[in-house]
Amino acid sequence: MCTSPIGRPREFDAEAALEKAMAVFWAQGYEGASLTDLTEAMGISRKSLYAAYGNKEDLFRKALQRYELGPGAYVADALRAPTAREVAMAFLAGSARANTLPGLPAGCLGVQGALATGETGRVARDVLAAWRAGGQGLLRDRFRQAVAEGDLPSDADPEKIARYVMTIANGVAVQAAGGATCEELQQVADAALRNWPPA
Known part of the structure; x- marks a missing residue:
């Protein structure tokens, strides 16, 4: 039995x-x-x-931690690129890919998870704002290193460059949620990098 x-x-x-x-x-x-x-x-x-x-x-x-280790793992990979420009290229290319993965929602959990929330979503909004700021901080620190190593001009502003790259990546996420393809988003990333400061 x-x-x-x-x-x-x-x-x-x-x-x-x-x-x-x-x-x-x-x-x-x-x-x-x-x-x-x-x-x-x-x-x-x-x-x-x-x-x-x-x-x-x-x-x-x-x-969110699972996202960071899975679809969002491109951030850590990008930060290991040898030059600041390659960091930005890998970051934006990774964003374009991660925001358009087959079988997963379009866009970015870190951007769309709490953009429009009421009082009950305030914690999530704050958590995601801190998460995005943390990513921008990692980029800023990497770009500071690039200035110190002569890979970026001595008068380059790592904070502004990091905000620029993060703003493009966040825009990529919103465009992906609206149906833009990986190829279309990569074209945006390529165009954004035409303004990269010379060494």
């Missing part, structure tokens, strides 16, 4: 479930993603969600 254990929690793949939560937040934003949407996509109960990930805000933070 076959019996099933009573009271045993259902096993699930926490990483696969987090990947699904990331896609829900990416497609619907923080406020638009209801707990029902999240639990259905993840294939778990609310109780399991709270036990494994904490509340919705905690889950969102974990999903």
Whole structure:
């Protein structure tokens, strides 16, 4: 006779479930993603969600970390490029690719996750603003290094260059969400880099 254990929690793949939560937040934003949407996509109960990930805000933070290590991994890769111009090129090319990945929502979780939120989405908006500022800070520090090494002119402003690159990348995300293709976005990135300061 076959019996099933009573009271045993259902096993699930926490990483696969987090990947699904990331896609829900990416497609619907923080406020638009209801707990029902999240639990259905993840294939778990609310109780399991709270036990494994904490509340919705905690889950969102974990999903953003997952995004950073997955589709957003191009940022870390770009920062390792040998010259400042190649950093910017890799950053913008990576943005164009990540924002148009087949089978995933168009655009960027970090840009669209909380652009238009009410009071209940304030935490997500603040988390994403800090996340984007952190990315810009990484670019700024890399460009400061480029000035110190003579790869950028001594009078170049690393903060302004980082903001420029980040602004283009954020625009790429918005355009991707509107249906622009990777090739079209790469053309934008190429055009933006024509203004790159000479060494």
